[in-house]
Amino acid sequence: LAGATAATLPFAPAVRAADDGLSGLPARPPTSGPERTHRLTLVAAERDAHILGPGRPASRVWSFARQGEPIFPILRAQVGDRISARLENRLPQHTSIHWHGVRVPNGMDGVPYVTQPPVQPGETFEYGIPLEDTGTYFLHPHCDESGQTGRGLMAILVVEGDAPPGYADSDLVLAVKDWRLADDGTYLPFDTKDGAGRAGTFGTVRGTNGQAGPMRAAVPTGGIVRLRVLNLDPTRILQLGVEGAAAALIATDGHALQPVSLDGLTDGVWRLGPAMRADLLVQAPARAGETLRIMDYGSAEPWLAAELTAAGPRIRQDAFEPRPLYAAQIPRVTDLGAAERLSFTFGASSGADAAAEIAAGLPAGDPLAKVLLDTLCVRDTSLWAINKTPWPAGPNAVLPPPLGTLAAGRPYIAEWINTTPHPHPIHLHGHTFEVLSYSRQAGMPRHLADTVIINPRERVEVAFLAAPGDWMLHCHIVEHLEYGMMGYLRVA
Ligand code: C2O
Numbered sequence: 452l453a454g455a456t457a458a459t460l461p462f463a464p465a466v467r468a469a470d471d472g473l474s475g476l477p478a479r480p481p482t483s484g485p486e487r488t489h490r491l492t493l494v495a496a497e498r499d500a501h502i503l504g505p506g507r508p509a510s511r512v513w514s515f516a517r518q519g520e521p522i523f524p525i526l527r528a529q530v531g532d533r534i535s536a537r538l539e540n541r542l543p544q545h546t547s548i549h550w551h552g553v554r555v556p557n558g559m560d561g562v563p564y565v566t567q568p569p570v571q572p573g574e575t576f577e578y579g580i581p582l583e584d585t586g587t588y589f590l591h592p593h594c595d596e597s598g599q600t601g602r603g604l605m606a607i608l609v610v611e612g613d614a615p616p617g618y619a620d621s622d623l624v625l626a627v628k629d630w631r632l633a634d635d636g637t638y639l640p641f642d643t644k645d646g647a648g649r650a651g652t653f654g655t656v657r658g659t660n661g662q663a664g665p666m667r668a669a670v671p672t673g674g675i676v677r678l679r680v681l682n683l684d685p686t687r688i689l690q691l692g693v694e695g696a697a698a699a700l701i702a703t704d705g706h707a708l709q710p711v712s713l714d715g716l717t718d719g720v721w722r723l724g725p726a727m728r729a730d731l732l733v734q735a736p737a738r739a740g741e742t743l744r745i746m747d748y749g750s751a752e753p754w755l756a757a758e759l760t761a762a763g764p765r766i767r768q769d770a771f772e773p774r775p776l777y778a779a780q781i782p783r784v785t786d787l788g789a790a791e792r793l794s795f796t797f798g799a800s801s802g803a804d805a806a807a808e809i810a811a812g813l814p815a816g817d818p819l820a821k822v823l824l825d826t827l828c829v830r831d832t833s834l835w836a837i838n839k840t841p842w843p844a845g846p847n848a849v850l851p852p853p854l855g856t857l858a859a860g861r862p863y864i865a866e867w868i869n870t871t872p873h874p875h876p877i878h879l880h881g882h883t884f885e886v887l888s889y890s891r892q893a894g895m896p897r898h899l900a901d902t903v904i905i906n907p908r909e910r911v912e913v914a915f916l917a918a919p920g921d922w923m924l925h926c927h928i929v930e931h932l933e934y935g936m937m938g939y940l941r942v943a
């Protein structure tokens with residue numbers, strides 16, 4: 452392995468995550484019925500939307516949805532289906548689609564310059580996505596993410612087939628994302644040096660499902676509700692809790708674990724960093740008109756994210772006993788002892804680099820400087836790094852060497868160390884890994900993930916089988932990746 456640092460550990464010994472979280476899950480029966488190909492055209496375009504609310508000024512959003520439709524379209528498919536999607540770029544800058552968390556062939560991973568050419572304005576790109584796994588996922592561009600996702604360019608993908616018959620009475624999507632809006636509906640700067648160098652720049656208007664404020668929905672009285680929570684915010688780490696009902700965590704980043712009561716977790720919350728998903732199971736109140744509330748305890752004041760109101764006659768009498776979903780069919784490391792160990796340190800960097808120098812050498816207002824700094828994934832400074840190597844802040848047409856070279860099909864245990872004073876949700880493309888241990892978060896269940904929060908001065912271990920390709924590894928606090936905390940692994 453090239454480029455990985457030797458393990459030097461000023462960190463507490465690992466706390467093994469409880470072993471039983473992933474064992475004993477029921478197996479998914481073989482899929483029956485014809486597999487479908489969903490042919491879609493995803494037009495990325497600008498339009499007006501009333502994010503601030505009716506009667507308030509409209510905002511210009513970038514979205515795959517048409518005028519009048521919800522900003523984040525929800526694509527639903529069955530496991531075993533295929534998506535054949537044409538991206539049509541009608542935006543003023545290049546874009547791409549990354550199918551976050553989906554097990555895709557490397558060429559479909561949507562990273563400009565790494566897995567495909569950037570899709571320039573007026574161009575199209577065809578994505579062929581096999582849906583081998585069930586779960587809750589989302590799609591986002593992989594360039595100027597703070598600007599493009601900040602304006603709303605994301606979609607939700609639900610791949611069904613993980614629930615036994617009669618599992619839930621309703622299945623709802625709760626996508627949490629703040630907006631950086633002024634009172635007149637225009638955007639405030641998406642990234643700020645101040646935020647980028649710290650925990651990230653926060654939105655000014657909290658929102659759900661593409662609008663300001665909490666989600667409100669009616670659910671059948673006494674019914675079992677599956678709530679697919681996605682954190683689509685570029686910055687905020689949610690601390691999800693439920694009031695007014697018992698609740699269980701049933702899937703992490705789309706994949707089943709033995710149901711964990713939220714009350715049994717530290718502080719009664721599940722932390723959900725940018726890009727992470729959590730499926731919750733709750734039972735609606737026993738009397739019509741009563742509510743249950745999904746809360747975020749991560750901000751100074753607890754924030755109401757969703758209010759579900761029981762409506763209609765009571766449909767279930769039985770006590771709440773959450774059943775597990777079917778086990779994921781992700782390729783897993785069966786013999787941890789045989790895995791090769793890797794070590795990566797997520798830390799700070801300093802100094803300006805090539806693009807900033809080029810931009811700085813241009814006369815003020817030169818349009819090329821703007822191109823360099825805005826549209827080519829370029830920021831003018833690196834603040835963050837992996838293994839002391841910041842992702843170069845130059846046009847990415849010239850790629851840096853990989854952070855490491857791995858062998859396809861081989862098992863690995865990666866140790867991820869955060870040396871900074873901020874938590875980082877770390878995402879590895881193309882893989883769903885098993886989170887084995889945390890050195891500073893106690894009481895965590897063993898679970899599957901594609902993004903994991905590493906606390907300040909913490910070490911986390913994850914296990915995965917390497918899939919062939921060049922796969923990005925980065926913090927999903929968008930400004931952190933844009934300011935250097937990104938690299939890639941080459942699996943050959
Ligand atoms: Cu959702 Cu490279 O990330």
Ligand code: CU
Nearest residue numbers: 875926928931
């Ligand atoms: Cu980060």
